[in-house]
Amino acid sequence: MGFRPQRFSLASSKSSMTGFFEYTPPSYRSSVSSRPSFTSIPSMHSIGLPSLPPSSSYNSGFISQQKLRSTAPPLPVFQYSPPEIYDCILRQLTIFHDRVTSMSCETCRLRDLCALALVDRRWDRAVRPQLYHRVYIVGNESPLQAKKFRLKSDVRLKLLRRTLRERRVLAQHVREIKVPRLHPDGELVEEQTLSLVASLVMACPNLEKLVGFYPVFGHSFDRLTYALSTRARLKEHVWIIGENSEITERSRKQVPPGLMDLEQVDRFLHLHDAWDSLSTLFLFSHKQGVLERDVFVQTLRRLPSLQHLCISNFDMDDFDDVTLQTLPPLQSLRLQDLEGVTFWGLSEFSRTSSSQCIQQLSLIHLDIKYLSAISNLLLRLSSLQRFTLVQESSPEVGAGELVFQPVIASQRLQYVHWDILLPGSANENLANSIRAGGFPSLRTLRAPSDHDGLLQMVCRPRAQIILPSDKYSKAYRASNESNPDSLTQTLFTARKQAQRRIEEARKAATFTIVIEEDGTVQEVIDIEGFMGTIGSKISYTLDSDVAGSDNALIDFPDLVEGSKEVASRDGCTGLWNASHHTGKKWWSHTERYRYRPVDLQRFF
DSSP: OOOOOOOOOHEEEHHHHHHHHHHOTOOOOHHHTOOOOOOOOOOOTTTTTOOOOTTTHHHHHHHHHHHHTSSSOOOOOTTOOOOOHHHHHHHHHHHHSTTOOOOOHHHHHHHHHHHTTTOHHHHHHHHHHHHHHEEESSSOOOOHHHHHHSSSSSSSHHHHHHHHOOHHHHHHOOOEEEEOOOOOSSGGGOOOHHHHHHHHHHHHHHHHHHOOOOOEEEEEEOOHHHHHHOOTTTTEEEEEOOOHHHHHHHHHHHHHOHHHHHOOOOOOOOTTTTOOOOOOOEEEEEESOOHHHHHHHHHHHHHHTTTTTEEESOTTTSSSSSHHHHHOOSSSSESSSEEEOOHHHHHHHHTTTGGGGGOOEEEOOOOOOOOHHHHHHHHOOOOOOEEEEEEEEEEEOOOOOOOOOOSSOOOSOOOOEEEEOOOSSSHHHHHHHTTTSSOOOOOEEEEETTTSSSSHTTTTOOSSSOGGGGGGGGGHHHHHHSSSTTTOOOOOHHHHHHHHHHHHHHHHHEEEEEEEEETTTEEEEEEESSSTTTTOOOEOOOOSSTTTSSSSSSOHHHHHHHHHEEEEHHHOOGGGGOOOOOHHHHHHHOOBOOOOOOGGGGGG
């Protein structure tokens, strides 16, 4: 008797055929536990059954079952994506929140990261390092949060400290910390706040940066300074050296050196012992703060990884030409408001071997008298790519010196900020040097005090240099009331004068095109004039280092000032995301200042 194939219905074959064709991903562990376990059915040939013909009802049932399974929802898009995809998405999210034109704030960024972490475990593993890599706490506390946790002040700092102490794995991810600036002046920071920040620093073993919180150091012990001195991976630090009563009393009886006693010197030097990874160091004297010459030299020798150095506002007894010659090899150097640094010291410094590594050099208010010092620097610093010069008086050619063009030159220089407040021959000498081919690699020139437009003339022509936002600038009203020819260094006035030169050049026709046909003039076209040089590779710019500022250069007030954070106006409340379907409970938060991190590399 021959074998008669039986009809297999979809319902009857479901329990036997599903395990043969269906594959359950290993990630669906929760759903797999609720399903029955299936085993593969043996082949029909292995049990002695003949193969079914293609037109059999069994084959039609198999095709119907495949069609039904093909309509099942696909696996999640990110189920098997590599970690690089997650990192790329998170970087773009951070860029969206950090850009200058963004209406969001740090609270909004953290809220979005927390929402991503709740998607699934894969997102949680990707978000967690980013969530704690950069911890920025900005603005005032939420009254509801303080009431909820029954804390009077510093609620977020205390909660963060508790979390990092209890979960050491999260503390390993922290690289940057920004604590709220609730006092516009660093001297008014309470000792309790310093101790709280110090305990937070001690909870982060891999900390690299303490951002936006730079209290004054008065050569006395404090817990925050000690905590930072124990962080071996610290990469940048800002010293604001303040007054000390003992040093002030000692200065009335004797002259330097020797104003700092041995205990103060040893304490300051030992604070740098563990900073083998420190690459950026700022030294700023606040209200006649003292840091003597020997301390400068010994401190810099204890920092083997130092690459970027800024020294500002020290007296000539603390930092002078002799101290300048002892600087270690650096990539970036900024010297600002130093009475002891002269044109002779700069010329001698250009001869030292340590100066050959400098790629960025900024000389701010050093009152350099002779142009030869600047010429020697640019000529001998073979690696120099960015140069900044800001001062009131114009450096001139010395009496009896022979002048050959180019007066100043540099083969590798790409960026120049040239700001000489008082008119003189410095602008003319720079313009002539550019025309003579002294700067073949120069691509950007910023000159706020370009009185006669000599530097603008050697750059590429621009149709418009004034910004649409200039009419809302604070300097806009002041310029209408003051003398337009007055000397100033604000960028608004510089852009206004540069735009006026552009419009005046347009009034005069550069050349005229005459179109004739059969001896008859059909049309005459006047080509408007322009301000600049056709074919020049140099771009003339008057943009600020800090967005929205009227000052061209970034300065220490932009770094340490906390008035905007203390009294924030028109801060972020999450209103930009008010269209979210979950309503106000999702996007609303306490009004906080839209803090944007200040990169210390902008100072160079």
